[in-house]
Amino acid sequence: MSRITLLAGGVGGAKFALGLRAHLRAADPAAELTIVVNTGDDLWLTGLRVCPDLDSVMYALAGVNDLERGWGRADESERVSAELTAYGVGWPWFTLGDLDLGTHIARTSLLRDGLPLSEATARLASRWDLGARLLPATDHEVPTLVEVPLEGGDDPHATEFLHFEEWWVRYRAGRPARAFLQQGMASSVPAPGVLEAIEEADVVLVAPSNPVVSIGTILGIPGIADAVRRTTAPVVGLSPIIGGAALRGMADVCLTAIGVETSALAVAEYYGLRAADGLLDGWLVDTADVDAVDCLSALGFDVIARPLRFTSVEETAAIAADALSLAQARRGLGTVPPVE
């Protein structure tokens, strides 16, 4: 029996989680999968608590997600959203589908009853056979705010802060980000079970999610990065960058904003090598980035290059299997798959 803990953001994290679960169900059915999910994207909207990344992972594992969009529910309708827009309530550019709204209403109801987000999440998740435990990184509210130049003012240095979802969805990350700030982060604490899931894991995996606003937010919650450094489990990450471009989403814009090059090599260096007080032991890069292997190996990372695109659940399961093999090789329990 192995305990696998995955740190994940929304859309990319959900796709990887699906492949990882498929691999575990076939190869190690007794394995316990815990997914620590980013909550920096969470927001209050129309009086409801919306948790985009938790919901993307939950819907994907439940098999009820919208495969085309990558977020929200399949077979969705938007009648309530249209009513809210008619009343001028909410964000007209941020669609809350009717089925999705059911989740937000249920979650908000549980929160209003006094449950912390971690318990509310467990209650929502218990509806489905997810094959994984979902943990929000923290029960505290740590909204990611993006500092952008103020539009239309006289002062060229004036800035304003947008909630991440406004910057991401409304402006498609098009307004230059000067900084990302996780409000309330310094005084937040990891949700119950998060530190244990990392410290007591046999393997910790870092999904190919946005290194800045998804994985970065999880790791920024006091105590979590230390737990990753401390765990006896090997820590293996997957590059969200393939051939110099973000695998999905607009992670490149976030990396550029914090001065990190959009490359598989630079993101590994950004996370850092655990042996040098960083976070990773191993790193999977795409075959397009095979040039990075020698350099990262010389730095001390266990690296393999293999196709990293999630073209199907089967292919994602094979990627997950290779990530676990890399981790097991470090634990001396298995073999490293050949570098392609």
Ligand SMILES: O=c1nc2n(C[C@H](O)[C@H](O)[C@H](O)CO)c3cc(O)ccc3cc-2c(=O)[nH]1
């Ligand atoms: O591009 C969009 N993404 C939407 N997303 C996805 C989300 O904004 C981002 O892709 C993630 O937060 C980034 O991980 C939603 C997620 C939810 O949980 C609920 C509602 C939405 C609505 C939108 C939307 O209208 N447009």
